[in-house]
Amino acid sequence: MKAAPLLSIDNLTGGYGEIVIVTDLSLALSQGQALCVTGRNGVGKSTLARLVTGSLMPASGQVVFLGEDLTFAPAHGRARQGMGYAPQEGVVFDTLSVAENLTLHHRDRSLERYKELFAMFPRLPDRLGQRAGTLSGGEKKILSFCRALAEDTKLVILDEPTEGVQPENIALMAEAINRAKDAGRGFLIIEQNLSLVEAVADQAALMDHGECIYTHSGTINLRAELAERLKI
Numbered sequence: 001m002k003a004a005p006l007l008s009i010d011n012l013t014g015g016y017g018e019i020v021i022v023t024d025l026s027l028a029l030s031q032g033q034a035l036c037v038t039g040r041n042g043v044g045k046s047t048l049a050r051l052v053t054g055s056l057m058p059a060s061g062q063v064v065f066l067g068e069d070l071t072f073a074p075a076h077g078r079a080r081q082g083m084g085y086a087p088q089e090g091v092v093f094d095t096l097s098v099a100e101n102l103t104l105h106h107r108d109r110s111l112e113r114y115k116e117l118f119a120m121f122p123r124l125p126d127r128l129g130q131r132a133g134t135l136s137g138g139e140k141k142i143l144s145f146c147r148a149l150a151e152d153t154k155l156v157i158l159d160e161p162t163e164g165v166q167p168e169n170i171a172l173m174a175e176a177i178n179r180a181k182d183a184g185r186g187f188l189i190i191e192q193n194l195s196l197v198e199a200v201a202d203q204a205a206l207m208d209h210g211e212c213i214y215t216h217s218g219t220i221n222l223r224a225e226l227a228e229r230l231k232i
C-alpha cells in the first residue's frame with residue numbers, strides 16, 4: 001500500500017481579496033522528499049506558500065497535512081502540527097540580537113539545537129551578540145534558514161532561501177536539507193536558484209500565472225528541463 005503523502009495540495013485557488021493569484025493548483029509531497037516550486041517573478045510562488053502555511057486563506061481547494069485537512073486552520077495551528085516555515089521576507093527581528101532571533105520561540109533559550117548548523121555556518125555563532133539588523137541580506141537568510149531547520153518539524157517550507165546567499169553557502173544549505181531529508185523530513189521549497197533545486201529536489205513544479213504548468217519527478221534531466229522552460 002502506498003504511504004499517504006506528507007502534504008497534499010488539491011485544486012488550491014486563492015489570492016488577495018477579489019484578486020485570484022493561485023488557480024486550481026495540485027501538488028503532493030512524500031516524507032523524506034523535497035518538492036521545489038520554481039517560476040519567474042510574480043507568478044504566485046510566495047502566494048502558494050502563504051496559502052499552504054495559513055498566512056492566507058484559500059478561496060477553494062484543500063491543504064491536507066499528515067492526513068488532516070488543514071485548509072482553513074490558522075497558521076499557528078499548522079505550525080503546532082509540524083509545519084515549519086521560513087517566509088521570503090520579514091524573517092528577522094532587526095532590533096534583537098542574533099541569539100535572541102534564534103531562541104525567542106523557545107522557553108529554554110538554548111542554542112544547543114543549532115550545534116550542527118553552527119558548524120556549517122560559522123559566521124552565525126560568531127555574531128550571536130550582534131543586532132540582527134546589522135547582518136547582510138544573505139546572513140539574514142541563513143539565520144532564517146537555520147531557525148527553520150533546527151525546529152523538530154516534519155515539513156519545512158522555505159520561500160527563496162538562497163536569495164542573496166553566496167554559492168558556497170547555498171551548497172551548504174543543500175547539504176543541510178539533504179541530511180534532514182535522510183532523517184525523514186519533507187521540504188516544500190520555493191526557489192529560483194536551479195543549483196539548489198538540482199541539489200535537493202525529488203520533484204519540481206514550474207508555475208506560471210498562478211498555475212502549475214509543468215511537473216518533473218526524479219532527478220534525471222531535472223535542471224535542463226526547468227532551464228529550457230524558464231529560458232535561462
Ligand SMILES: Nc1ncnc2c1ncn2[C@@H]1O[C@H](COP(=O)(O)OP(=O)(O)OP(=O)(O)O)[C@@H](O)[C@H]1O
Pocket residue numbers: 016019021039040041042043044045046047048088
Ligand atoms: N499582499 C498582496 N496584496 C495584493 N497582491 C499581492 C500581495 N502580495 C503579492 N501580490 C501579487 O500577487 C502576485 C504574485 O506574487 P507572489 O509574491 O506570490 O509571486 P512570486 O512568484 O513569489 O514572485 P517573486 O519570485 O518575485 O517573489 C503579484 O502580482 C503580486 O503583486
